[in-house]
Ligand SMILES: [Zn+2]
């Protein structure tokens with residue numbers, strides 16, 4: 001069963017559990033520099049106490065990423081768990097809040113429906129590594145001829161590594177006649 005939104009009145013007091021699955025379209029994840037492979041499976045644990053909901057989301061999914069070194073595409077599995085503290089209602093003015101309520105983790109939702117999509121979307125986007133690697137020891141591409149050093153060799157492999165920034169600086173210096 002796909003549950004995109006949880007209605008507060010449909011939740012019973014205490015523990016509620018749901019399972020859902022989402023496509024990249026459901027999560028508005030098209031046009032990213034990664035792809036969601038198949039569907040994302042979500043386990044939703046919602047503990048309701050009055051107008052407070054402690055929401056724990058556990059997402060299982062596979063992303064197709066591009067290696068930052070060799071530019072190959074590869075699949076990586078993820079299992080991410082996150083807890084959110086939600087209060088249904090208007091956020092009180094700062095002065096009215098007690099110290100306890102001034103909790104940066106509490107999110108206020110003004111409608112009585114909790115939409116899962118923004119939470120799940122955030123979980124996925126934050127899980128993508130800054131520099132994804134197809135394997136920890138990926139050898140990358142040759143900076144001179146571009147062959148993939150994971151599969152091929154070339155005559156540049158054993159040359160001393162030239163710092164490209166330094167090379168550019170030297171080039172600039174020779175152009176300026178320094
Ligand atoms: Zn790689």
Ligand SMILES: [Zn+2]
Pocket residue numbers: 142143144145146147154155156157
């Ligand atoms: Zn080469």
